Structure formats: structure tokens, C-alpha cells
Amino acid sequence: MGKVMDFLKKLGENRVILPVLLVVGFILTLAISQFAPLEQGLQSVLRELHLNTYVIALVGINVILCASLNLVNGYMGEFSVGHAGFMSLGAYASSIVTVKLLPDMPDALFFFPVIVGGVVAALAGFLLALLSFKTRGDYLAIITLAFLMIVKSALENIPYVGGPRGMLGIPKLTTLAWAFFWAVVTIWVLRNLLYSKFGRAIAAIREDEIAANSMGVRVREAKILAFSVSAFFAGVAGALFAHLLVFATPATFGIFTSTEILVMVYLGGIGSLAGSIIGAVVYTLLSNWLLPLGTWRMVIMPLILVLLMLFRPKGIMGFRELPWFLPKREARRKDS
Amino acid sequence: MSALLEVRNVSRHFGGLKAIAECDFSVTEGHAHGIIGPNGAGKTTLFNLITGIYKPTAGEIVFAGERLDGLRPSRIALKGIGRTFQNIRLFKQLTVLENVRIAYDSQLRYSPLEALLTLPRMGRNEAESIAKSSALLEAFGLGALSDSLAGDLPYGLQRKLEIARAIALKPRLLLLDEPAAGLNSGETAALTEFLRWVRTEYKVTLLLIEHHMHLVMGLCDRITVLDFGQKIAEGTPEEIRGNKRVIEAYLGAEEE
Amino acid sequence: MEYFAQQAINAIQLGAIYALIALGYSLVYGVLTMINFAHGDLFMVGAFFCLIIASLFPLPFVVILVLVMLSTGFLGALIERVAYRPLRSAPRVSAIITALGCGLVIENLVSSLSPYAKPMPALFSVTGYNLGGLSISSLQILIIGVSILLMVGLDFFIRRTSFGMAMRAISFDSRTVPLLGIPLNKVISVTFLIGAGLGGAAGMLYGLAYPVIAASMGVLVGWKAFIAAVVGGIGSIRGAVVGGFILGLVEVMTVAVLPSTYRDLIAYSLLLVILIFKPYGLLGKAPNQKV
Numbered sequence: 001m002g003k004v005m006d007f008l009k010k011l012g013e014n015r016v017i018l019p020v021l022l023v024v025g026f027i028l029t030l031a032i033s034q035f036a037p038l039e040q041g042l043q044s045v046l047r048e049l050h051l052n053t054y055v056i057a058l059v060g061i062n063v064i065l066c067a068s069l070n071l072v073n074g075y076m077g078e079f080s081v082g083h084a085g086f087m088s089l090g091a092y093a094s095s096i097v098t099v100k101l102l103p104d105m106p107d108a109l110f111f112f113p114v115i116v117g118g119v120v121a122a123l124a125g126f127l128l129a130l131l132s133f134k135t136r137g138d139y140l141a142i143i144t145l146a147f148l149m150i151v152k153s154a155l156e157n158i159p160y161v162g163g164p165r166g167m168l169g170i171p172k173l174t175t176l177a178w179a180f181f182w183a184v185v186t187i188w189v190l191r192n193l194l195y196s197k198f199g200r201a202i203a204a205i206r207e208d209e210i211a212a213n214s215m216g217v218r219v220r221e222a223k224i225l226a227f228s229v230s231a232f233f234a235g236v237a238g239a240l241f242a243h244l245l246v247f248a249t250p251a252t253f254g255i256f257t258s259t260e261i262l263v264m265v266y267l268g269g270i271g272s273l274a275g276s277i278i279g280a281v282v283y284t285l286l287s288n289w290l291l292p293l294g295t296w297r298m299v300i301m302p303l304i305l306v307l308l309m310l311f312r313p314k315g316i317m318g319f320r321e322l323p324w325f326l327p328k329r330e331a332r333r334k335d336s
Numbered sequence: 337m338s339a340l341l342e343v344r345n346v347s348r349h350f351g352g353l354k355a356i357a358e359c360d361f362s363v364t365e366g367h368a369h370g371i372i373g374p375n376g377a378g379k380t381t382l383f384n385l386i387t388g389i390y391k392p393t394a395g396e397i398v399f400a401g402e403r404l405d406g407l408r409p410s411r412i413a414l415k416g417i418g419r420t421f422q423n424i425r426l427f428k429q430l431t432v433l434e435n436v437r438i439a440y441d442s443q444l445r446y447s448p449l450e451a452l453l454t455l456p457r458m459g460r461n462e463a464e465s466i467a468k469s470s471a472l473l474e475a476f477g478l479g480a481l482s483d484s485l486a487g488d489l490p491y492g493l494q495r496k497l498e499i500a501r502a503i504a505l506k507p508r509l510l511l512l513d514e515p516a517a518g519l520n521s522g523e524t525a526a527l528t529e530f531l532r533w534v535r536t537e538y539k540v541t542l543l544l545i546e547h548h549m550h551l552v553m554g555l556c557d558r559i560t561v562l563d564f565g566q567k568i569a570e571g572t573p574e575e576i577r578g579n580k581r582v583i584e585a586y587l588g589a590e591e592e
Numbered sequence: 593m594e595y596f597a598q599q600a601i602n603a604i605q606l607g608a609i610y611a612l613i614a615l616g617y618s619l620v621y622g623v624l625t626m627i628n629f630a631h632g633d634l635f636m637v638g639a640f641f642c643l644i645i646a647s648l649f650p651l652p653f654v655v656i657l658v659l660v661m662l663s664t665g666f667l668g669a670l671i672e673r674v675a676y677r678p679l680r681s682a683p684r685v686s687a688i689i690t691a692l693g694c695g696l697v698i699e700n701l702v703s704s705l706s707p708y709a710k711p712m713p714a715l716f717s718v719t720g721y722n723l724g725g726l727s728i729s730s731l732q733i734l735i736i737g738v739s740i741l742l743m744v745g746l747d748f749f750i751r752r753t754s755f756g757m758a759m760r761a762i763s764f765d766s767r768t769v770p771l772l773g774i775p776l777n778k779v780i781s782v783t784f785l786i787g788a789g790l791g792g793a794a795g796m797l798y799g800l801a802y803p804v805i806a807a808s809m810g811v812l813v814g815w816k817a818f819i820a821a822v823v824g825g826i827g828s829i830r831g832a833v834v835g836g837f838i839l840g841l842v843e844v845m846t847v848a849v850l851p852s853t854y855r856d857l858i859a860y861s862l863l864l865v866i867l868i869f870k871p872y873g874l875l876g877k878a879p880n881q882k883v
Contacts, residue, residue, distance in 0.1 A: 073685075077683075077685070078685075079685045079688055079689070081692070131867075131868060134871065135867070135871055137684055137685070138625075138626075138627050138684070138688060139867060139871060141627070141688055142627070142818075142822060142863070142867060143864065143867055145815075146860045146861075146863045146864045146867070147864070149815075149856060149860040150857060150860045150861055150864065152856075153853070153854075153856040153857040153860065154857055156853055157851075157853050157854060157857060163853075164853070189452050189453075192451055192452050192453065192454040193448075193451055193452055195462075196446075196451035196454075196458060196462070197437075197438075197441035197444050197446075197451070197461075197462075197465070198448060198451050199451075200430075200434060200437060200438045200441060201438065201441065203427065203430055203434070203438075204427055204430075204438045207426075207427035207428060207429060207430060208425050208426075208427060208428075210389060210409075210425065211421065211425035211426070211427065212410075212427075212438070213388075213389075213408070213409035213410045213413070214387055214389070214409050214410075214413055214418075214419050214421075215413060215418075215438055215439040215442075215501060215502075215505060216410050216413035216414045216439065216441075216442035216505050217410055217438060217441070217442075218410055219410060221448075225448050229452070255696075255811065256696065259692065259693070259696055262689065262692075266689065294704070295700060295703060295704040295707070296700075296704050298696070298700035298703075298704075299697055299700045299701050299704060301696075302692075302693040302694075302695075302696035302697045302700070303693070303697050305689065305690075305692075305693035305696075306675055306690050306693040306694055306697065309679065309682075309686045309687075309689050309690040309693065310675065310678055310679065310690070313682060313683075313686050319429065327454070327462075329459070329462055329463055329466065
């Protein structure tokens with residue numbers, strides 16, 4: 001047992017493995033769509049596990065959603081239920097690009113509509129951050145709820161994007177490689193943010209906003225950054241999701257979707273990137289295996305959330321981080 | 337000698353209650369300036385007015401020639417005013433080093449974009465922040481505890497860390513709200529020495545609220561006495577010691 | 593003109609129901625400073641309890657009303673006991689998340705058991721009256737009358753009884769209250785019982801007025817009432833009533849002028865605007881923070 005722990009510790013501190021794994025993973029996900037035997041092999045393995053490539057792509061998307069919501073709900077200690085609203089903005093904005101504006105766009109340029117989706121969502125995140133200056137806690141939660149409902153009912157009333165029936169005929173551009181790529185980008189950017197003065201400012205706001213202010217922390221700047229970055233990646237995830245599902249309706253991005261992301265965050269652990277990944281993976285797979293239960297699944301998922309809050313509110317990782325996700329300077333300091 | 341901080345005719349009302357009424361005094365650069373007065377005299381309210389947590393109902397506050405009243409607390413802090421809190425407000429779930437780094441961060445120069453993409457300037461700044469903050473903790477004798485959670489420190493060390501955190505802002509004026517609260521007389525004597533050292537080492541003007549008379553009398557160059565939100569006396573420790581009104585309002589009740 | 597007068601009657605009916613639900617949010621917020629996100633679903637459960645009781649036993653209206661209020665009330669108190677009480681000293685966010693989770697559990701449980709919308713049986717034969725060109729039914733009169741009766745009763749309870757006094761004391765300062773010999777847990781349980789009971793009554797009245805009920809009612813109608821509570825000033829009892837009637841009026845007038853799909857958009861925009869410009873509502877007061 002001790003030997004295993006030592007091995008795991010060494011593994012965690014090794015700074016070469018992670019980049020190697022990422023490169024190999026990305027090449028693999030790219031290769032799968034190019035070589036038929038590889039794809040068939042993967043699919044037969046997945047079938048054995050009662051999974052499919054759709055679920056694997058969904059894991060990537062959920063990692064993005066979970067990590068980005070963790071920034072606001074975990075690291076900053078606020079409670080936003082509006083994440084699905086940012087998602088839907090990203091989904092709709094990107095789909096307008098691929099369906100209406102540039103229908104003949106080459107598939108390789110898919111990053112462009114995704115970024116458009118992210119930027120539109122980030123703008124909404126910026127506006128929400130302005131509202132967060134004066135209120136926090138319950139009241140901010142209500143504001144994010146109102147935001148979610150307004151986005152949903154606004155989309156239902158815009159004929160250009162299909163009203164309540166939503167956008168149909170969205171091309172299936174989200175591949176395993178894109179999902180993998182964006183998940184890695186999200187974790188990398190969030191890590192950079194978290195281990196910067198802005199990340200420390202966000203943590204200081206969570207701990208004690210008044211003390212943070214008195215220590216010269218630019219609270220408004222930090223809140224704007226947290227909300228915008230969080231919303232940007234929710235928008236990215238929404239764009240990927242729409243191009244995986246090949247349609248987007250206002251109802252796809254409701255309060256239940258927000259709750260699912262909340263479950264992932266609080267399951268994996270608040271204030272932890274490793275926790276976000278664990279939460280997203282566990283939740284997505286579990287949720288897929290529970291599909292045969294039908295609507296009962298939607299009873300079980302929020303029930304898990306309640307039980308988590310009662311018995312393990314910080315989740316699996318809760319403010320702990322794998323050394324892999326620390327920048328070199330922080331990791332080195334902890335050794336000495 | 338010039339006035340670093342001037343409080344001019346400042347009042348603050350909460351509903352019908354006058355917490356501070358036409359308060360007027362100034363703090364000379366380089367001094368240790370004490371504020372004393374019975375409980376509820378408005379001392380902490382005065383600190384909250386100076387640091388921008390409350391806005392004055394009337395009057396103005398001038399620091400190094402600039403108006404402070406109406407500015408946000410973070411702007412005031414960045415102008416060079418550090419503070420501690422009566423009921424210690426550390427970032428409890430963060431490490432000792434992170435507590436200090438957060439205050440030091442105001443001196444780092446890189447943009448959000450440089451942070452998100454971890455560009456070279458950010459790395460240099462961050463390395464510098466770790467080095468400088470660690471050095472500050474060493475100087476305060478907290479170096480060995482860098483990676484402990486601030487909330488896990490014993491009470492006395494938490495007070496010390498709060499001062500270190502305020503010093504990391506590189507302030508010209510340091511506000512201390514009852515630094516000796518909860519300390520015994522031996523510890524208070526050590527704190528007096530420690531504050532003398534902080535004052536000369538970091539070239540900072542002190543403004544402190546305190547109940548321990550030994551500390552105030554031993555450390556301060558000048559003392560302002562508040563009662564019911566009003567200034568009732570001001571002078572050197574000797575003058576205050578002999579002031580009848582002060583004895584009536586405060587010392588008499590406290591020491592007999 | 594007559595059209596708008598007719599709409600005004602509809603607005604009062606809807607507003608009365610909103611106000612009843614909003615009271616539950618405000619009562620709980622008053623004593624625990626916590627948003628009970630599950631309350632909207634308790635309202636929905638109230639409608640289903642009414643359906644079950646009415647289809648099993650042909651009881652008079654008042655008896656059914658009392659049974660529905662009691663059963664929904666006990667469900668509300670049970671949720672508090674099981675899910676909220678253990679979290680009372682935990683960070684506030686934990687309680688909000690739990691409440692949200694409980695609400696979704698209830699909603700999806702009901703929708704799993706009853707996937708399709710159900711018609712609500714009429715409990716008595718409704719007669720219409722004509723007042724100078726305006727038509728008003730006995731059902732509308734009953735709904736408005738029962739709502740107002742319950743609200744007046746609640747106001748009396750809170751202002752004049754020792755239990756109500758204890759509730760107000762807790763909302764003023766929950767830490768010193770146990771020192772004064774007030775049984776904190778008991779008062780909180782009763783608060784949930786009353787709040788959920790009123791929500792259940794509202795569910796029953798809503799089911800009679802718009803006689804098709806479904807699990808989604810909790811979010812569609814219950815959360816709307818939450819807007820009413822916030823508009824009036826959450827934690828304020830009279831504010832909840834004022835907010836309920838304002839929201840009823842706004843919704844009915846919106847539908848009179850715009851397509852009905854704009855109803856939610858207008859209602860939630862109203863919430864956002866109120867939160868921005870008057871964050872503590874029309875009759876609420878700002879909490880004070882000690883530094």
C-alpha cells in the first residue's frame with residue numbers, strides 16, 4: 001500500500017507525463033476519425049462499456065462546463081445557477097455562424113464559430129459581473145436565475161433562431177479531437193488564471209470581501225474577470241454541444257441543465273481543477289448508464305446533489321489539487 | 337514635520353446615532369499616533385471612515401494632500417494605507433504565504449491577458465512576488481509557517497500575520513485596531529518592541545486604537561482621545577495622563 | 593374599458609394566488625434568511641394532493657382545503673427537518689443548493705409518477721354572476737375570498753400571538769433567541785408548516801381556477817411567485833402580498849397586450865430591474881453588516 005502511494009506521489013510530481021499524455025491523447029482523437037480500424041476498435045471497446053463516442057465527446061464538454069462554473073461557484077464562493085444561460089448563448093451564436101452566416105465554412109475552421117459563441121457568452125458574463133458588485137449570496141443567485149429565465153424566454157420569442165422550436169440542421173462539427181482540444185485549453189487557461197494575482201484576488205473575495213478590499217485587491221476587476229472567463233468557456237461548451245447534438249432549443253438549456261453542472265461541480269469538489277475533471281467524468285458516465293431509468297434519472301441526480309450537500313459539501317477533492325495542475329513555480333516551492 | 341493624514345470635521349451618522357461627530361485631528365508623518373477612548377466611542381468607525389468602508393456624512397479626510405473620502409476601499413489601500421481589523425480578518429482558508437501575496441499583488445504589473453496565456457512577464461512578476469513575500473514572512477518570523485493555513489495559526493501569530501499582510505502593501509500609514517487585544521502583559525511588552533521595529537524597519541507611520549495603556553503610553557508620540565464620537569483631548573502621553581476630562585471619561589473608569 | 597375591468601378581476605384572482613405562495617417564501621426567508629427554492633414545488637404538490645383527496649373522497653370544499661394545507665404543510669416541515677436543519681450552521685450557499693435540489697427531486701418525482709397533465713375535477717358547481725357588464729364566477733369570488741381570509745389570518749397570527757412574536761424575534765436576531773427561552777427549532781418547524789400550508793392552499797386554488805395540473809407548475813407558477821416575494825421585499829409579509837398583486841396585474845396586462853409567450857420574459861425582467869434598482873424590494877429592509 002505504501003509503495004503504491006509513493007508511486008502515485010512520484011507520478012503526480014512528474015512534470016513530463018502530463019504534456020506527453022495530452023499530446024498522445026490529442027493525436028489519438030485526431031487519428032480515430034481518419035483510420036477506420038481504429039474507430040471500429042474504439043467503438044467495440046465502448047460498446048462493451050455501454051458507452052459510445054457521443055458520450056466521450058460529452059465528457060469533454062462537461063469538463064469545460066464544470067471547470068468554468070467552479071471558477072465562480074467554487075473559487076469565488078458565489079452561487080450562480082445561470083451557467084446554462086451562457087451555454088445557450090454560445091450554442092445559438094455559434095449556430096447562427098455555421099447555419100446562417102457561413103454555411104459553406106470548411107470544417108477545419110470550426111474553432112471560429114466556437115470562439116464567437118464564447119465571446120457572446122462572455123459579454124453576458126461581463127454584464128452579470130456588473131450586477132454582482134452590489135449584491136452577493138442569495139441575491140446574486142436570484143439574479144443569475146433571472147438571467148437564465150430571460151435568456152430562455154427571449155430565445156423563444158426570436159423567430160430568426162426558430163422560436164420555441166429552436167435551431168435545426170446544425171452541422172455535426174464537434175469531433176472527439178475538438179472536444180479534447182477545448183477541454184485542455186479550458187483547464188490550461190483556468191490554471192493560468194487561478195495561479196496569478198487575479199486568481200488570488202478571486203480567492204480573497206471568497207474568503208473575505210471587505211478584507212480583500214482593504215488589502216488593495218481590485219474586487220471589481222476580479223469579479224469581471226471571473227464571470228467573463230467562466231461565461232466564455234460555458235459559451236464554448238454550448239457551441240460544442242449544439243454541434244454535437246445538431247440542434248439547439250431554448251428548453252435544452254434550462255434550470256435542469258444548470259443543476260446538472262452544479263452536481264458535477266459539487267461532486268468533484270469545489271476549488272479544484274482535478275475535482276472538476278473527476279466530477280464531469282463520473283457524472284457523465286453515471287448519467288449515461290442510468291439512461292434506461294428514464295425520468296427517474298432526473299430524480300436521482302438532484303438527490304445526489306442534496307446528499308452531497310448534507311454529507312460531503314466540499315466534494316471529492318474540495319480545495320485540494322493534483323500537483324499536475326499547479327504551475328511549475330508553485331509546485332517547486334512546495335517541494336523545498 | 338508635515339501632516340500625513342488629516343481628518344477634518346468628519347461626522348458619521350447611523351440613523352439617528354452620531355457615531356462620529358465633527359472629529360478633527362491630524363497624524364504627523366513618522367509618528368506613532370494613538371487613539372483611545374471608552375468602548376463605543378467610535379474608534380473603529382473612525383478607522384472604517386479612513387479606509388473607505390464607510391463614507392463620512394460630513395467633513396473630509398486628506399491623505400498626503402489628496403482627498404480620500406468617497407474613494408473605494410481598494411483605492412485608498414493602494415494610496416498607501418494598510419490596516420488590521422479588531423476581530424482579525426485573515427483569509428483563513430488560504431496559506432500564510434498567500435495571505436501576504438494577495439497584499440503584495442498590487443505591486444505586480446501584468447494584464448489579465450498575460451495571466452491567461454501565462455506570458456513571460458507574468459512568470460517574472462510571480463517569481464518576484466514569491467521571493468519578496470517569503471522574505472517578508474522570514475523577517476516577521478513566520479517563514480517556517482508559509483504553507484500553513486492562516487486560520488490554523490495560534491491567535492498571537494494571526495495578529496502578527498495580519499500586520500505582515502498590511503506591510504506587504506508597502507503602506508505609508510498603518511492602522512492597527514487593538515493589536516494587543518487578548519494578550520497578557522508580557523506579550524504586550526513584546527508587541528510594543530515589535531511595533532517599534534516595524535515602524536523603523538518599514539518607515540511607516542502608525543495610527544493605533546488600543547486599550548492597553550502601557551502600550552499606548554510607551555509607544556505613541558501623540559494621543560487623541562475620543563468619547564461619544566467626539567474628540568475630547570489631544571496631546572503627548574504626559575499631557576493626556578494629566579488631563580482631567582480624560583481621566584473622568586476613560587482612565588478613571590478603567591484603572592480604578 | 594370594460595375589457596380592462598374584466599382583466600382586472602382576473603389579475604386580482606391570479607395576484608391572490610401569487611401572494612399566497614409568495615408568503616411562504618417570505619416567511620421562511622424571514623426566520624432563516626434562506627431562499628426555499630423547493631417552495632414552488634410544494635405549491636404544485638398541493639394541487640396534486642387536492643386531486644388525490646377529491647377523487648378518493650367526496651368531501652366538502654373546506655374539509656379538502658384543510659386536508660391539503662395540513663398535508664402540504666407537513667411535507668414542508670419534513671423537508672426542513674431532514675434536509676435544511678443539518679445545514680443550518682453550514683455556509684449559506686449549501687442550504688440554497690440543497691433547497692434547489694429538493695425542489696427538483698419533488699418535481700421530477702411527480703413528473704415520473706404522473707408524466708402527463710391531469711384535469712382537476714370541479715369541487716362544486718360554478719355559477720356566474722353579472723355585475724354591470726362584468727362577469728365574475730362564484731369560483732373567482734371563492735378564490736379571492738379564501739386567499740384574503742388566509743392572509744388576514746396570517747397577519748393576525750404573526751402580530752398578535754406569542755408564537756408569531758417568536759417568529760418575528762427570530763427574524764430579528766436568531767442568535768440570542770434561544771437565550772430568551774424561545775424554542776428555535778419548534779418555531780422554525782411551525783414556520784415551514786404554515787408557509788408550505790399556504791403554498792398548498794394556493795396550489796389547490798390554482799388547480800380549481802386553471803383546471804389542468806402538471807409537475808411543471810412548480811417552476812412555471814411557483815417560481816413566478818418567488819418574483820412576487822422579491823418585488824415586495826423578501827422577508828416582508830405585507831411586501832409579499834403587495835408583490836403578488838403587482839405581479840398578477842403585470843402578467844394579465846402583458847398577455848392582454850402582447851403574445852402570451854412574452855409573459856415570462858416580462859416577469860423575469862421585472863425581477864431583474866427590481867433587483868438592480870431596489871435590491872431589497874418595495875417593503876423590504878437592507879440587512880446591516882458589522883465590520
